[in-house]
Amino acid sequence: MKKLFFSVLTSLSLLSINTNAESMYERFQAMQNEVELLKEEVATLKKQKNIKLIKRDDQENISKAEMNDEADEDDIEDTLDYFDKKISTLNKATNGNHLKFSADYRFSLDNINYTMADNSEAKNDAFMSNRFWLNMFYKANNNLSMIAQVAYNKAFGSRSGTTSSTDTAYSAYEQFDWITNENAYDGMLRLKNAYFFYKNDTFASLDIPWTFSIGRRPSTNGHLVNFRENDKSSSPMAHTVNVEFDGLSSKFVLNKKLGTYLKFCAGRGMTNADVKFTSTPYAETDDIPQIDLLGLIFVPLNNGQYSINTQYYYANNLIDMNDANKSSGFDTVGGLHSFTANFILHGIGSDLGEFLDDTILFVSGAYTKTDPKDGKRMLYGAVDLSGATQAGESKTGYSYWIGTQFPSLISKDGRWGVEYNHGSQYFRSITYGEDTNIGSKVATRGNAYEAYMTEYLVEKYLSLQLRYTYVDYEYTGSNGFFGETTGASYSIADAVNFGMGSQVVETAQDIRFYIRYRY
Secondary structure, eight states, X not given: OHHHHHHHHHHHHHHHHOOOOSSHHHHHHHHHHHHHHHHHHHHHHHHHHHHHHHHHHTOSOOOHHHHHHHHHHHHHHHHHHHHHHHHHHHHHHHTTOOXXXXXXXXXXXXXXXXXXXXXXXXXXXXXXXXXXXXXXXEESXXXXXXXXXXXXXXXXXXXOOOSSHHHHHHHTTTTOGGGTTTSOOOSOOEEEEEEEEEEESOBTTBSOOEEXXXXXXXXXXXXXXXHHHTSOOOSSBTTTBOOOOEEEEEEEEEETTTTEEEEEEEEEEEOOOOOSXXXXXXXXXXXXXXXXXXXXXXXXXXXXSEEEEEEEEEEEEEEEESSTTOOSOEEEEXXXXXXXXXXXXXXXXXXXXXXXXXXXXXXXXXXXXXXXXXXXXXXXXXXXXXXXXXXTOOOEEEEEEEEEEEEOSSSSSOEEEEEEEEEOTTOOOBOTTOSOTTOOSTTOSEEEEEEEEEEEEETTTEEEEEEEEEEEESBSOTTSOSSSSSSOOOBHHHHHHTTOTTTSEEEEEEEEEEEEEEO
Protein backbone atom coordinates (compact mmCIF):
# COMPACT_ATOMS: atom_id res chain seq x y z
CA MET A 1 0.00 0.00 0.00
CA LYS A 2 2.72 2.46 1.03
CA LYS A 3 4.74 1.55 -2.04
CA LEU A 4 1.86 2.59 -4.27
CA PHE A 5 1.31 5.73 -2.20
CA PHE A 6 4.88 6.89 -2.69
CA SER A 7 4.74 5.91 -6.36
CA VAL A 8 1.83 8.33 -6.82
CA LEU A 9 3.74 11.04 -4.97
CA THR A 10 6.74 10.48 -7.23
CA SER A 11 4.59 10.71 -10.37
CA LEU A 12 3.07 13.98 -9.18
CA SER A 13 6.47 15.48 -8.37
CA LEU A 14 7.82 14.47 -11.77
CA LEU A 15 4.85 16.21 -13.34
CA SER A 16 5.71 19.48 -11.64
CA ILE A 17 9.42 19.56 -12.55
CA ASN A 18 9.36 18.22 -16.09
CA THR A 19 11.18 21.17 -17.72
CA ASN A 20 13.67 19.29 -19.89
CA ALA A 21 11.34 18.79 -22.86
CA GLU A 22 12.55 20.62 -25.93
CA SER A 23 9.26 22.33 -26.75
CA MET A 24 5.94 23.24 -25.19
CA TYR A 25 4.33 20.48 -27.27
CA GLU A 26 6.67 17.88 -25.79
CA ARG A 27 6.03 19.21 -22.29
CA PHE A 28 2.27 18.79 -22.70
CA GLN A 29 2.80 15.29 -24.10
CA ALA A 30 4.93 14.42 -21.07
CA MET A 31 2.21 15.82 -18.80
CA GLN A 32 -0.44 13.75 -20.54
CA ASN A 33 1.65 10.59 -20.12
CA GLU A 34 2.15 11.35 -16.41
CA VAL A 35 -1.59 11.95 -15.95
CA GLU A 36 -2.38 8.53 -17.41
CA LEU A 37 0.15 6.84 -15.12
CA LEU A 38 -1.25 8.73 -12.16
CA LYS A 39 -4.78 7.58 -13.00
CA GLU A 40 -3.62 3.95 -13.13
CA GLU A 41 -1.78 4.25 -9.79
CA VAL A 42 -4.76 5.89 -8.07
CA ALA A 43 -7.18 3.31 -9.48
CA THR A 44 -4.97 0.47 -8.21
CA LEU A 45 -4.66 2.13 -4.82
CA LYS A 46 -8.42 2.58 -4.49
CA LYS A 47 -9.07 -1.00 -5.56
CA GLN A 48 -6.68 -2.48 -2.98
CA LYS A 49 -8.09 -0.19 -0.29
CA ASN A 50 -11.66 -1.37 -1.02
CA ILE A 51 -10.61 -5.03 -0.95
CA LYS A 52 -9.05 -4.56 2.50
CA LEU A 53 -12.14 -2.79 3.84
CA ILE A 54 -14.41 -5.59 2.56
CA LYS A 55 -12.28 -8.21 4.30
CA ARG A 56 -12.33 -6.27 7.54
CA ASP A 57 -16.13 -6.02 7.48
CA ASP A 58 -16.20 -9.81 7.69
CA GLN A 59 -14.02 -9.88 10.80
CA GLU A 60 -15.43 -9.66 14.33
CA ASN A 61 -12.20 -8.35 15.93
CA ILE A 62 -9.57 -5.92 14.75
CA SER A 63 -6.09 -6.04 16.22
CA LYS A 64 -4.24 -2.92 17.47
CA ALA A 65 -1.89 -2.98 14.44
CA GLU A 66 -4.87 -3.19 12.10
CA MET A 67 -6.45 -0.21 13.84
CA ASN A 68 -3.32 1.79 13.10
CA ASP A 69 -3.51 0.66 9.49
CA GLU A 70 -7.11 1.83 9.41
CA ALA A 71 -6.02 5.28 10.64
CA ASP A 72 -3.41 5.32 7.87
CA GLU A 73 -6.15 4.48 5.40
CA ASP A 74 -8.10 7.59 6.45
CA ASP A 75 -5.04 9.68 5.64
CA ILE A 76 -4.67 7.93 2.31
CA GLU A 77 -8.33 8.60 1.51
CA ASP A 78 -7.76 12.34 2.06
CA THR A 79 -4.66 12.13 -0.13
CA LEU A 80 -6.62 10.38 -2.87
CA ASP A 81 -9.18 13.18 -2.85
CA TYR A 82 -6.33 15.66 -3.21
CA PHE A 83 -4.88 13.67 -6.12
CA ASP A 84 -8.28 13.50 -7.81
CA LYS A 85 -8.51 17.30 -7.73
CA LYS A 86 -4.98 17.61 -9.12
CA ILE A 87 -5.72 15.19 -11.95
CA SER A 88 -8.89 17.10 -12.79
CA THR A 89 -6.90 20.35 -13.03
CA LEU A 90 -4.25 18.73 -15.22
CA ASN A 91 -6.90 17.21 -17.46
CA LYS A 92 -8.28 20.66 -18.15
CA ALA A 93 -4.79 21.84 -19.13
CA THR A 94 -4.00 18.89 -21.39
CA ASN A 95 -6.81 16.60 -22.54
CA GLY A 96 -8.96 17.87 -25.35
CA ASN A 97 -6.51 20.66 -26.12
CA HIS A 98 -4.12 19.26 -28.72
CA LEU A 99 -3.24 22.64 -30.22
CA LYS A 100 -0.09 23.81 -28.45
CA PHE A 101 1.63 27.18 -28.66
CA SER A 102 5.11 28.34 -27.74
CA ALA A 103 6.77 31.72 -28.09
CA ASP A 104 10.33 32.84 -28.82
CA TYR A 105 11.38 36.50 -28.64
CA ARG A 106 14.94 37.78 -29.15
CA PHE A 107 16.46 41.26 -28.92
CA SER A 108 19.82 41.56 -30.73
CA LEU A 109 22.46 44.27 -30.72
CA ASP A 110 25.13 43.97 -33.42
CA ASN A 111 28.34 45.95 -33.81
CA ILE A 112 29.24 45.54 -37.50
CA ASN A 113 32.42 46.57 -39.29
CA TYR A 114 33.63 46.06 -42.88
CA THR A 115 37.07 46.78 -44.32
CA MET A 116 36.93 47.11 -48.10
CA ALA A 117 39.66 46.01 -50.52
CA ASP A 118 40.76 49.64 -50.96
CA ASN A 119 41.10 49.98 -47.13
CA SER A 120 38.00 52.14 -46.77
CA GLU A 121 35.52 51.17 -44.04
CA ALA A 122 31.80 50.76 -43.54
CA LYS A 123 30.24 50.09 -40.16
CA ASN A 124 27.23 50.20 -37.85
CA ASP A 125 28.10 50.53 -34.17
CA ALA A 126 24.66 49.54 -32.88
CA PHE A 127 22.30 47.70 -35.21
CA MET A 128 19.32 46.61 -33.08
CA SER A 129 16.62 44.17 -34.09
CA ASN A 130 13.55 42.30 -32.79
CA ARG A 131 12.85 38.70 -33.76
CA PHE A 132 9.70 36.87 -32.73
CA TRP A 133 8.57 33.30 -33.48
CA LEU A 134 5.13 31.92 -32.68
CA ASN A 135 5.13 28.11 -32.86
CA MET A 136 2.02 25.98 -33.27
CA PHE A 137 1.67 22.21 -32.90
CA TYR A 138 -1.43 20.10 -33.44
CA LYS A 139 -1.46 16.34 -32.95
CA ALA A 140 -4.47 14.68 -34.55
CA ASN A 141 -3.40 11.21 -33.35
CA ASN A 142 -0.22 9.23 -32.72
CA ASN A 143 0.59 9.13 -36.43
CA LEU A 144 -0.39 12.53 -37.77
CA SER A 145 0.45 16.04 -36.65
CA MET A 146 0.72 19.56 -38.01
CA ILE A 147 3.52 22.02 -37.26
CA ALA A 148 3.59 25.72 -38.12
CA GLN A 149 5.61 28.81 -37.27
CA VAL A 150 5.04 32.47 -38.02
CA ALA A 151 7.88 34.98 -37.71
CA TYR A 152 8.57 38.66 -37.30
CA ASN A 153 12.08 40.03 -37.87
CA LYS A 154 12.62 43.78 -37.90
CA ALA A 155 15.21 46.45 -37.16
CA PHE A 156 14.37 48.94 -34.42
CA GLY A 157 12.36 51.78 -35.86
CA SER A 158 12.29 52.27 -39.61
CA ARG A 159 15.17 51.16 -41.81
CA SER A 160 16.84 54.13 -43.52
CA GLY A 161 16.50 52.64 -47.02
CA THR A 162 18.96 52.87 -49.88
CA THR A 163 21.78 55.28 -50.66
CA SER A 164 22.61 54.61 -54.31
CA SER A 165 21.17 53.19 -57.51
CA THR A 166 23.06 49.95 -56.87
CA ASP A 167 21.54 49.65 -53.40
CA THR A 168 18.11 50.34 -54.87
CA ALA A 169 18.52 47.45 -57.28
CA TYR A 170 19.57 45.12 -54.49
CA SER A 171 16.79 46.23 -52.13
CA ALA A 172 14.23 44.44 -54.28
CA TYR A 173 15.67 41.14 -53.01
CA GLU A 174 15.38 41.92 -49.28
CA GLN A 175 12.15 39.91 -49.24
CA PHE A 176 13.41 37.15 -51.52
CA ASP A 177 11.67 33.90 -50.62
CA TRP A 178 14.81 32.13 -49.40
CA ILE A 179 15.47 34.70 -46.67
CA THR A 180 12.11 36.36 -46.08
CA ASN A 181 12.08 35.56 -42.34
CA GLU A 182 15.82 35.64 -41.74
CA ASN A 183 16.23 39.28 -42.75
CA ALA A 184 15.60 42.17 -40.31
CA TYR A 185 13.49 44.14 -42.73
CA ASP A 186 9.94 45.33 -42.06
CA GLY A 187 7.16 44.84 -39.53
CA MET A 188 5.29 42.07 -41.35
CA LEU A 189 4.34 38.82 -39.62
CA ARG A 190 5.05 36.06 -42.15
CA LEU A 191 4.74 32.31 -42.39
CA LYS A 192 8.08 30.62 -41.76
CA ASN A 193 7.08 26.93 -41.50
CA ALA A 194 3.85 25.03 -42.12
CA TYR A 195 3.68 21.31 -42.84
CA PHE A 196 1.92 18.12 -41.82
CA PHE A 197 3.99 15.26 -40.43
CA TYR A 198 3.02 11.59 -40.75
CA LYS A 199 4.89 8.75 -39.03
CA ASN A 200 4.41 5.00 -38.77
CA ASP A 201 6.35 2.09 -37.28
CA THR A 202 5.97 -0.09 -40.38
CA PHE A 203 6.35 0.51 -44.09
CA ALA A 204 4.61 -1.83 -46.54
CA SER A 205 4.36 -4.51 -43.80
CA LEU A 206 8.11 -4.20 -43.11
CA ASP A 207 9.51 -3.33 -39.69
CA ILE A 208 10.86 -0.01 -40.96
CA PRO A 209 9.75 3.14 -39.13
CA TRP A 210 9.17 5.96 -41.59
CA THR A 211 7.89 9.50 -41.90
CA PHE A 212 6.50 11.78 -44.60
CA SER A 213 5.88 15.51 -44.61
CA ILE A 214 5.13 18.25 -47.12
CA GLY A 215 4.80 22.02 -46.88
CA ARG A 216 6.89 25.05 -45.98
CA ARG A 217 10.01 23.32 -44.73
CA PRO A 218 11.97 23.77 -41.47
CA SER A 219 15.19 24.15 -43.47
CA THR A 220 17.12 26.82 -41.55
CA ASN A 221 19.27 26.30 -38.42
CA GLY A 222 20.32 22.84 -39.57
CA HIS A 223 23.03 20.53 -38.26
CA LEU A 224 26.13 22.16 -36.73
CA VAL A 225 25.00 25.79 -36.98
CA ASN A 226 22.26 24.96 -34.46
CA PHE A 227 24.88 24.65 -31.69
CA ARG A 228 25.70 28.35 -31.69
CA GLU A 229 22.01 29.23 -32.30
CA ASN A 230 21.07 27.25 -29.17
CA ASP A 231 18.29 25.51 -31.09
CA LYS A 232 17.27 21.98 -31.93
CA SER A 233 18.58 21.34 -35.45
CA SER A 234 16.42 20.97 -38.52
CA SER A 235 17.36 18.12 -40.88
CA PRO A 236 19.56 19.82 -43.55
CA MET A 237 23.30 20.11 -43.01
CA ALA A 238 23.85 23.83 -42.61
CA HIS A 239 27.30 23.66 -44.21
CA THR A 240 25.67 23.73 -47.64
CA VAL A 241 21.92 24.36 -47.13
CA ASN A 242 20.39 27.05 -44.94
CA VAL A 243 17.46 28.71 -46.70
CA GLU A 244 13.69 28.68 -46.51
CA PHE A 245 11.89 26.68 -49.19
CA ASP A 246 8.76 24.66 -49.91
CA GLY A 247 8.99 20.93 -50.44
CA LEU A 248 8.66 17.42 -49.03
CA SER A 249 10.71 14.80 -47.26
CA SER A 250 10.46 11.13 -46.32
CA LYS A 251 12.66 9.34 -43.80
CA PHE A 252 13.25 5.59 -43.37
CA VAL A 253 14.92 4.15 -40.27
CA LEU A 254 17.07 1.20 -41.34
CA ASN A 255 18.63 0.25 -37.99
CA LYS A 256 17.19 1.54 -34.72
CA LYS A 257 20.14 0.45 -32.59
CA LEU A 258 22.74 2.21 -34.74
CA GLY A 259 20.45 5.11 -35.60
CA THR A 260 20.88 4.43 -39.32
CA TYR A 261 18.42 6.19 -41.60
CA LEU A 262 17.84 7.39 -45.15
CA LYS A 263 15.97 10.57 -45.98
CA PHE A 264 14.74 11.80 -49.36
CA CYS A 265 14.13 15.52 -49.85
CA ALA A 266 12.77 17.65 -52.67
CA GLY A 267 11.94 21.32 -52.84
CA ARG A 268 11.08 24.20 -55.16
CA GLY A 269 12.89 27.50 -54.72
CA MET A 270 11.21 29.45 -57.51
CA THR A 271 8.03 28.86 -59.54
CA ASN A 272 7.60 29.98 -63.14
CA ALA A 273 3.97 31.14 -63.28
CA ASP A 274 2.25 34.17 -64.73
CA VAL A 275 0.42 36.63 -62.49
CA LYS A 276 -3.21 36.20 -61.52
CA PHE A 277 -4.85 38.94 -63.59
CA THR A 278 -3.73 37.96 -67.08
CA SER A 279 -5.50 36.06 -69.81
CA THR A 280 -3.56 32.93 -68.74
CA PRO A 281 -3.20 33.02 -64.94
CA TYR A 282 -0.34 30.92 -63.52
CA ALA A 283 0.74 29.59 -66.91
CA GLU A 284 4.49 29.25 -67.51
CA THR A 285 6.08 32.31 -69.09
CA ASP A 286 9.34 33.21 -70.83
CA ASP A 287 10.80 33.98 -67.42
CA ILE A 288 13.36 31.68 -65.74
CA PRO A 289 12.35 28.01 -65.35
CA GLN A 290 11.48 26.46 -62.00
CA ILE A 291 14.34 26.11 -59.53
CA ASP A 292 14.11 22.63 -58.01
CA LEU A 293 16.31 20.78 -55.54
CA LEU A 294 16.55 17.02 -55.04
CA GLY A 295 18.47 15.71 -52.05
CA LEU A 296 19.43 12.58 -50.14
CA ILE A 297 20.55 12.41 -46.51
CA PHE A 298 22.17 9.18 -45.30
CA VAL A 299 23.13 8.74 -41.65
CA PRO A 300 24.97 5.44 -41.11
CA LEU A 301 25.53 6.01 -37.38
CA ASN A 302 23.87 8.09 -34.69
CA ASN A 303 24.03 6.35 -31.32
CA GLY A 304 23.76 9.41 -29.11
CA GLN A 305 27.50 9.88 -28.64
CA TYR A 306 28.86 9.44 -32.17
CA SER A 307 27.16 10.44 -35.37
CA ILE A 308 28.22 10.33 -39.01
CA ASN A 309 26.04 12.27 -41.44
CA THR A 310 26.14 12.65 -45.22
CA GLN A 311 24.12 14.77 -47.62
CA TYR A 312 23.95 15.11 -51.41
CA TYR A 313 21.78 17.44 -53.46
CA TYR A 314 21.43 18.75 -56.97
CA ALA A 315 19.83 22.15 -57.63
CA ASN A 316 18.88 23.12 -61.21
CA ASN A 317 18.20 26.40 -63.01
CA LEU A 318 20.12 28.52 -60.51
CA ILE A 319 20.17 32.25 -61.04
CA ASP A 320 22.15 35.45 -61.17
CA MET A 321 21.32 39.05 -61.96
CA ASN A 322 21.59 39.21 -65.72
CA ASP A 323 23.70 42.31 -66.25
CA ALA A 324 26.26 44.47 -64.52
CA ASN A 325 23.67 47.21 -63.88
CA LYS A 326 21.63 44.77 -61.77
CA SER A 327 18.42 46.22 -63.13
CA SER A 328 16.99 43.56 -65.41
CA GLY A 329 15.93 40.77 -63.08
CA PHE A 330 17.36 37.25 -63.07
CA ASP A 331 19.03 35.01 -65.60
CA THR A 332 19.33 31.21 -65.42
CA VAL A 333 22.96 30.05 -65.36
CA GLY A 334 22.99 26.33 -64.52
CA GLY A 335 22.91 23.69 -61.80
CA LEU A 336 24.98 22.70 -58.77
CA HIS A 337 26.07 19.36 -57.31
CA SER A 338 26.81 19.43 -53.57
CA PHE A 339 28.12 16.76 -51.18
CA THR A 340 28.59 17.20 -47.43
CA ALA A 341 29.76 14.84 -44.67
CA ASN A 342 30.30 15.48 -40.99
CA PHE A 343 31.30 13.68 -37.81
CA ILE A 344 29.94 14.78 -34.42
CA LEU A 345 31.23 13.61 -31.06
CA HIS A 346 28.88 14.24 -28.14
CA GLY A 347 31.22 13.78 -25.18
CA ILE A 348 34.93 13.03 -25.29
CA GLY A 349 35.33 9.45 -24.08
CA SER A 350 33.43 8.23 -21.05
CA ASP A 351 33.79 8.99 -17.32
CA LEU A 352 36.58 11.50 -17.97
CA GLY A 353 34.93 14.17 -15.86
CA GLU A 354 31.84 16.30 -16.33
CA PHE A 355 33.60 18.86 -18.53
CA LEU A 356 34.96 16.44 -21.15
CA ASP A 357 31.93 14.15 -20.98
CA ASP A 358 29.73 17.13 -21.87
CA THR A 359 31.98 18.59 -24.60
CA ILE A 360 30.95 18.42 -28.28
CA LEU A 361 33.44 18.23 -31.14
CA PHE A 362 32.59 18.27 -34.84
CA VAL A 363 34.27 18.34 -38.22
CA SER A 364 32.53 18.82 -41.57
CA GLY A 365 33.67 18.77 -45.18
CA ALA A 366 31.83 19.93 -48.30
CA TYR A 367 32.43 19.63 -52.05
CA THR A 368 30.57 21.47 -54.80
CA LYS A 369 30.63 21.30 -58.61
CA THR A 370 28.86 23.65 -61.00
CA ASP A 371 26.89 22.43 -64.02
CA PRO A 372 26.65 25.55 -66.24
CA LYS A 373 24.29 25.91 -69.15
CA ASP A 374 25.77 26.39 -72.62
CA GLY A 375 27.28 29.84 -72.96
CA LYS A 376 26.93 30.64 -69.24
CA ARG A 377 29.61 31.28 -66.65
CA MET A 378 29.09 30.05 -63.09
CA LEU A 379 31.24 31.56 -60.33
CA TYR A 380 33.69 33.25 -62.71
CA GLY A 381 33.60 36.29 -64.93
CA ALA A 382 34.44 37.13 -68.53
CA VAL A 383 37.69 38.76 -67.37
CA ASP A 384 40.03 36.35 -65.66
CA LEU A 385 43.64 37.33 -64.98
CA SER A 386 44.56 33.81 -63.96
CA GLY A 387 44.11 32.51 -67.49
CA ALA A 388 41.57 32.21 -70.29
CA THR A 389 38.33 30.51 -69.31
CA GLN A 390 35.58 29.49 -71.67
CA ALA A 391 31.90 29.90 -71.00
CA GLY A 392 30.30 26.63 -69.92
CA GLU A 393 33.33 25.47 -67.91
CA SER A 394 32.55 23.64 -64.67
CA LYS A 395 34.16 24.78 -61.43
CA THR A 396 34.74 22.70 -58.29
CA GLY A 397 35.20 23.92 -54.74
CA TYR A 398 35.62 22.62 -51.23
CA SER A 399 35.17 23.78 -47.65
CA TYR A 400 35.91 22.43 -44.19
CA TRP A 401 34.46 23.44 -40.84
CA ILE A 402 35.58 22.44 -37.35
CA GLY A 403 34.23 23.42 -33.98
CA THR A 404 33.69 22.59 -30.34
CA GLN A 405 31.05 23.43 -27.76
CA PHE A 406 31.71 22.91 -24.08
CA PRO A 407 30.19 23.65 -20.66
CA SER A 408 30.35 27.23 -19.42
CA LEU A 409 33.36 28.21 -17.35
CA ILE A 410 31.26 30.48 -15.14
CA SER A 411 27.88 28.75 -14.70
CA LYS A 412 26.25 25.34 -14.47
CA ASP A 413 23.99 25.41 -17.53
CA GLY A 414 25.70 27.75 -19.99
CA ARG A 415 27.43 26.64 -23.20
CA TRP A 416 30.48 28.16 -24.92
CA GLY A 417 31.83 27.42 -28.38
CA VAL A 418 34.65 28.08 -30.84
CA GLU A 419 34.47 27.45 -34.62
CA TYR A 420 36.58 27.86 -37.75
CA ASN A 421 35.78 27.29 -41.43
CA HIS A 422 37.65 27.70 -44.72
CA GLY A 423 36.37 27.78 -48.28
CA SER A 424 38.23 27.55 -51.60
CA GLN A 425 37.90 29.96 -54.54
CA TYR A 426 34.95 28.23 -56.23
CA PHE A 427 33.13 26.82 -53.21
CA ARG A 428 29.39 27.57 -53.33
CA SER A 429 26.85 26.94 -50.58
CA ILE A 430 23.15 27.85 -50.51
CA THR A 431 23.17 29.34 -47.03
CA TYR A 432 21.64 32.79 -47.44
CA GLY A 433 19.34 32.19 -44.46
CA GLU A 434 22.18 31.81 -41.96
CA ASP A 435 21.61 34.09 -38.98
CA THR A 436 24.79 36.17 -39.38
CA ASN A 437 24.18 39.79 -40.29
CA ILE A 438 27.49 40.25 -42.16
CA GLY A 439 26.64 37.32 -44.46
CA SER A 440 26.88 33.54 -44.24
CA LYS A 441 30.13 32.60 -42.52
CA VAL A 442 30.11 29.03 -43.88
CA ALA A 443 29.84 30.41 -47.44
CA THR A 444 33.20 32.18 -46.99
CA ARG A 445 35.78 31.88 -49.75
CA GLY A 446 38.61 32.38 -47.31
CA ASN A 447 38.65 31.99 -43.52
CA ALA A 448 36.01 32.58 -40.85
CA TYR A 449 36.48 32.52 -37.07
CA GLU A 450 33.81 32.53 -34.40
CA ALA A 451 33.52 32.35 -30.60
CA TYR A 452 30.39 32.59 -28.47
CA MET A 453 29.07 32.16 -24.94
CA THR A 454 25.44 31.37 -24.10
CA GLU A 455 24.28 31.81 -20.52
CA TYR A 456 20.92 31.38 -18.78
CA LEU A 457 19.39 34.07 -16.60
CA VAL A 458 16.08 32.47 -15.58
CA GLU A 459 16.15 28.67 -15.82
CA LYS A 460 15.80 27.68 -19.51
CA TYR A 461 13.42 30.52 -20.30
CA LEU A 462 15.61 33.63 -20.44
CA SER A 463 19.11 33.47 -21.94
CA LEU A 464 21.77 35.77 -23.28
CA GLN A 465 24.55 35.29 -25.79
CA LEU A 466 27.70 37.17 -26.69
CA ARG A 467 29.14 36.18 -30.07
CA TYR A 468 32.11 37.34 -32.16
CA THR A 469 32.37 36.49 -35.86
CA TYR A 470 35.33 37.49 -38.04
CA VAL A 471 35.59 36.76 -41.78
CA ASP A 472 38.75 37.20 -43.86
CA TYR A 473 37.82 36.90 -47.54
CA GLU A 474 40.42 35.68 -50.02
CA TYR A 475 38.03 35.82 -52.99
CA THR A 476 34.92 37.79 -53.97
CA GLY A 477 31.35 36.57 -54.39
CA SER A 478 30.91 34.52 -51.21
CA ASN A 479 27.41 35.86 -50.61
CA GLY A 480 26.39 36.43 -54.22
CA PHE A 481 24.30 34.31 -56.56
CA PHE A 482 25.63 31.70 -58.97
CA GLY A 483 26.74 33.42 -62.19
CA GLU A 484 29.33 35.94 -63.35
CA THR A 485 27.59 39.11 -62.16
CA THR A 486 27.30 38.67 -58.37
CA GLY A 487 28.87 35.23 -57.88
CA ALA A 488 32.16 35.65 -59.77
CA SER A 489 35.16 34.68 -57.66
CA TYR A 490 38.19 36.97 -58.09
CA SER A 491 41.10 37.25 -55.70
CA ILE A 492 41.04 40.41 -53.60
CA ALA A 493 44.14 41.67 -55.45
CA ASP A 494 42.46 41.11 -58.84
CA ALA A 495 39.36 42.96 -57.64
CA VAL A 496 41.52 45.98 -56.82
CA ASN A 497 43.19 45.77 -60.24
CA PHE A 498 39.75 45.69 -61.87
CA GLY A 499 38.86 48.94 -60.07
CA MET A 500 36.39 47.25 -57.69
CA GLY A 501 38.30 47.91 -54.46
CA SER A 502 35.60 50.13 -52.97
CA GLN A 503 32.85 47.57 -53.71
CA VAL A 504 34.55 44.41 -52.42
CA VAL A 505 34.72 43.46 -48.73
CA GLU A 506 38.09 42.12 -47.59
CA THR A 507 37.32 41.57 -43.89
CA ALA A 508 34.10 41.70 -41.90
CA GLN A 509 33.29 41.35 -38.22
CA ASP A 510 30.12 41.16 -36.17
CA ILE A 511 30.00 41.43 -32.38
CA ARG A 512 26.52 40.34 -31.34
CA PHE A 513 24.76 40.48 -28.00
CA TYR A 514 21.28 39.10 -27.57
CA ILE A 515 18.78 38.40 -24.84
CA ARG A 516 16.16 35.76 -25.61
CA TYR A 517 12.91 34.61 -24.00
CA ARG A 518 11.43 31.20 -24.86
CA TYR A 519 8.40 29.46 -23.45
